[in-house]
Amino acid sequence: MDSTQHLLERLEQLHRIGAALSRERDIHHLLESILEAAKRLLGADGGTLYRVTEDGEALRFAIVRTDSLGLRLGGVSEESPQFPDLPLRLPSGALNDSLVAVHAAVHDRTINIADAYCQQHFDFSGTRAFDARTGYRSQSFLTVPMKNHENELIGVLQLINAIDPATGQVRAFTAQDQRLAESLASQAAIALSNRQLITQLETLFESFVQLINLAIDEKSPYTGGHCQRVPALTMLLAEAAHATTEGPLAEFAMSERDRYELKMAGLLHDCGKITTPVHVVDKATKLQTLYDRIGLVDTRFEVLKRDARIDMLRRQLALRPVADAHAEAQLQATLGRQLQALDEERDFLRHCNHGVEAMPEADQQRVRAIGQGRRWRNPDGVTTALLTAEELQNLTIRSGTLTQAERDVINHHIVSTINMLESLPWPRHLRNVPEYAGGHHERMDGRGYPRGLTREQMSWQARMLGVADIFEALTAADRPYKQGMKLSQALAIMRRMADGGHIDPDLFAVFLRQQVYLRYAERFLDPGQIDAVDVQRLLRADMPLD
Known part of the structure; x- marks a missing residue:
């Protein structure tokens, strides 16, 4: 009965581990969670998680853990494993069957070894050298290949030295241990494959977004810099708002998914400019069309x-x-x-x-x-x-x-942006991108465009993009028709805009108090634009500005 109860408890633990792995988003945390979960489930003192290299020709040490030695390499640890890769084939082209991890990988079978020092079929010289350096005694090994849903090898899970909970001594891995490890490896492979697939899709999506910005950049070098700087400034302001503990923004908080959503909105906020004629975007003089008349x-x-x-x-x-x-x-x-x-x-x-x-x-x-x-x-x-x-x-x-007709052409880019973004089938965690990106030309008093939204009808994120868009435009030095303003001049204008219902006054206060403007300036502005700013004067509602 005790044995049955213990098995049920381990199966329940396996179920919880699988559920936890499926929720993990960070690839490094996921790899570490797989190995740590396997060690806990089977009572192993150490273990290694290998991943297949990009070219599919070798196994690479991804995570190494040995509790009794306090050894922690890879995963969220700052120190990465520095061991050489294990080639799947020898220079002659033959399979590298002498290494237990490679053998398990290429033959797709679990290898359970009671004592590595008594094993004649595999080369444990590297293990013996490690033991000699550290005083460790590597004994029992359980090596399980990990394959994805397409039966492709993605890694190898290897556990070392199962510990008897009653005696504390090293024991061999049992047949029950092996079945649990194989089940866990299967679940882990699915979780890892899913995470890799999601990461690849996210990378593809971000690359596509960058491609759009590159296309705008190729059309006009002036807007290209804008498309990169506005997202960076938006995230600086968002982090400042997240850190605020008092005032209207005290309850504002962002998860990692929220940050990613806002970042994407920032990168896409001007994607509609891809439809705007270049001679209007780059109109440096009043008589310029395709040339200066x-x-x-x-x-x-x-x-x-x-x-x-x-x-x-x-x-x-x-x-x-x-x-x-x-x-x-x-x-x-x-x-x-x-x-x-x-x-x-x-x-x-x-x-x-x-x-x-x-x-x-x-x-x-x-x-x-x-x-x-x-x-x-x-x-x-x-x-x-x-x-x-x-x-x-x-x-x-x-x-x-710009003439009014040309301003209308420029302003239409936000309509194009909204139309483009609203036509996409956004996943749940990115569903607010069109709203965030499409609101950066609205005003708090409802006199903005294209929808005439008021402050109450807009999210904090959309208002942040509006603040970032204006500050970047005021300070940008790469416009064809103006020089970049100094900080004091730009912030004085923005203070008047906050007073006049153009930008959100609470966000502007955070922008000033937490020196978002200065951190941005140190990264993106010419040193000559960075001058002294009287923040307290700008924050005083009763202080008129010149």
Whole structure:
């Protein structure tokens, strides 16, 4: 009865081990759990878990444990096993049958040895050398091959020195031990194969995400850096929020799955830009399309200057044959003033071609006066205004370099992002990716786009992406139309955005208090952008900002 009860207890333990292994996500923890579970189940003092090498030609020491020696190598231990791989075949091509672990692997059979020192069929010279160095006595061995659902070898489980619980002495592994070890090895192989398959799928998915970002990067080097920096900043802010113990974010917490989900959302937050025309994304000047059309305007000024010279020469000829030095001097002076005025107007338009934060109304009016007041003869011989209506519209853009139509094109990338992400069959642990990624252009006051969501309708994660997206854009030095701001300037703007209902004020407070901005800056910004920041001043609601 005691024997039956003991067997039932071991079977129940085996069942619990199998369930625990199926839940483990980390491959290193899983490998360690397999070996430790086998040692506990069979009462072994030590053991080794081998994995098949990537080329399938050898067994590699993955985990090594010996309790009585305090030996812990591999798994979550910082020290990895430094033993040489065990080749499955000899240089001659013959099977390496002299090594017990290899024999078990290539012949797919369990090998149960009562005393390695009395064994004649296998080479235990390495074991004897280990014993000689450590004073250990390796005696009983139980070696079990591990195969996956496709009957492919994925590893070998080897247990050493079964301990008699009654006497504490080393004993041989029993037939019951062997059956339990084989059952555990089978369950472990399934768990390991599943974990490897999931890891491969996750790696494939992440590689696909990186491929999308690479495609955006190839289209525009400016957005490529953005696609990498925003996820990094988002995770810094998320970790800061996770560590917060007071205030509205005190209850915010993330598991490893939550972190992975947010990371994927960060990487995919601008995937819709793959549909955005490059000439809009990279529009460095107001007149840029596929090229900067300011050159066309320059040509027209040269035509006007040529015409002014021709007109002056005609007037000079009209003075012939009577010479009038005073009149000719006046003509030259008039031409000089005309050419100077044309050069000044051309330089002014070139200046206006570059985007600024706010173009003065007086400058806009002067552009219109030049564009409509100046006339030139085009290649068709038609006298027309110096600037077309479309050129006037572009050169009088008040902020930045984009017209409203172009901003709409840029803004549409978030609609494309949402459509792309919502069309995918996300697994349960990634189901929030579309919501997180699709909300980074919404505002807390409901005046954002594309859905006009309010703060209460958005997750913390979506709001984090919004904060990260804006800070990265303000400080980025690789944009074609602006220089990267210093920290103090960018944070002052963000404080006004928090006050104005654009970004979440509680997240911005965490961003400041835990110096997320500084940790990001040290990794990604030019040292010249890192200046002193008065955090307490930025946190004071009653402190006006310049």
